[in-house]
Amino acid sequence: xxxxxxxxxxxxxxxxxxxxxxxxxxxxxxxxxxxxxxxxxxxxxxxxxxxxxxxxxxxxxxxxxxxxxxxxxxxxxxxxxxxxxxxxxxxxxxxxxxxxxxxxxxxxxxxxxxxxxxxxxxxxxxxxxxxxxxxxxx
Amino acid sequence: xxxxxxxxxxxxxxxxxxxxxxxxxxxxxxxxxxxxxxxxxxxxxxxxxxxxxxxxxxxxxxxxxxxxxxxxxxxxxxxxxxxxxxxxxxxxxxxxxxxxxxxxxxxxxxxxxxxxxxxxxxxxxxxxxxxxxxxxxx
DNA sequence: TGTTAAATGCGAATCACTTGCAACAAGGAA
DNA sequence: TTCCTTGTTGCAAGTGATTCGCATTTAACA
Numbered sequence: 001x002x003x004x005x006x007x008x009x010x011x012x013x014x015x016x017x018x019x020x021x022x023x024x025x026x027x028x029x030x031x032x033x034x035x036x037x038x039x040x041x042x043x044x045x046x047x048x049x050x051x052x053x054x055x056x057x058x059x060x061x062x063x064x065x066x067x068x069x070x071x072x073x074x075x076x077x078x079x080x081x082x083x084x085x086x087x088x089x090x091x092x093x094x095x096x097x098x099x100x101x102x103x104x105x106x107x108x109x110x111x112x113x114x115x116x117x118x119x120x121x122x123x124x125x126x127x128x129x130x131x132x133x134x135x136x137x138x
Numbered sequence: 139x140x141x142x143x144x145x146x147x148x149x150x151x152x153x154x155x156x157x158x159x160x161x162x163x164x165x166x167x168x169x170x171x172x173x174x175x176x177x178x179x180x181x182x183x184x185x186x187x188x189x190x191x192x193x194x195x196x197x198x199x200x201x202x203x204x205x206x207x208x209x210x211x212x213x214x215x216x217x218x219x220x221x222x223x224x225x226x227x228x229x230x231x232x233x234x235x236x237x238x239x240x241x242x243x244x245x246x247x248x249x250x251x252x253x254x255x256x257x258x259x260x261x262x263x264x265x266x267x268x269x270x271x272x273x274x275x276x
Numbered sequence: 277t278g279t280t281a282a283a284t285g286c287g288a289a290t291c292a293c294t295t296g297c298a299a300c301a302a303g304g305a306a
Numbered sequence: 307t308t309c310c311t312t313g314t315t316g317c318a319a320g321t322g323a324t325t326c327g328c329a330t331t332t333a334a335c336a
Contacts, residue, residue: 015302052293053315074216076292103257105252134257155282189286
């Protein structure tokens with residue numbers, strides 16, 4: 001587990017419990033964003049079962065600390081991915097099979113300024129997801 | 139009601155029922171995206187009450203016909219807005235008060251081609267939402 | 277006007293997610 | 307090490323959004 005994560009938890013007055021470590025291990029082993037249910041299922045397989053409510057509580061907390069990013073793909077459930085050591089990026093999901101692919105790009109720095117001057121909002125974040133058909137499904 | 143909407147319904151084998159007309163009227167009178175619950179409440183006020191399930195069924199169907207666009211702002215519920223006669227656009231929502239403002243811009247035409255060549259997906263759509271603090275809340 | 281397929285209302289179900297609470301476990305202080 | 311405080315967990319129940327089954331209507335058109 002990365003020191004930066006442990007430091008962030010400490011700074012937030014959080015404890016490094018066993019269940020929490022297991023969740024972080026699952027998250028770190030996944031390149032792509034996962035749902036709470038998926039984390040729950042993988043913990044069960046990894047012989048570290050825990051209550052789904054605990055999974056949700058931890059994902060919410062990790063998000064508040066800025067350690068994980070939420071990814072909303074209009075699936076009726078949220079996905080989460082660790083931020084640690086990865087560039088800010090976006091995703092594309094296949095409308096056929098649901099496959100998700102990382103897009104290592106974000107064209108929105110300039111656009112953010114435009115939005116700020118246009119709306120007078122202080123922009124704090126954005127979500128950008130693409131939908132389409134993957135090579136196997138098209 | 140616009141002829142183009144009626145034509146689309148007809149082409150999809152759909153009927154132009156009274157409840158459906160009422161829903162479309164509500165949608166057309168709203169510049170900003172609304173939730174199913176909001177549509178349901180406004181129909182009640184407008185003395186054209188109908189079952190919430192009917193509202194959902196219609197919103198889903200109108201979306202499938204391409205007459206309304208879904209807008210996901212991570213509020214735990216979807217919003218919808220009529221596409222008819224309006225430019226493709228995005229939104230920004232205040233993290234404080236929830237206020238939504240239209241952004242009449244979309245910088246993603248070029249980016250879509252980049253995504254397509256990078257992933258080999260056939261891009262069919264995207265969602266782009268900004269979050270921040272509005273002038274009153276910042 | 278009759279026929280038929282689509283649409284509606286109602287109630288129950290599902291699904292993702294949250295909450296209350298008692299038992300438990302980090303982790304710093306003594 | 308032991309104690310104490312406070313965050314954490316499991317369990318069970320609760321929400322809130324959305325969907326489904328089914329019997330009853332209603333629009334569309336022959």
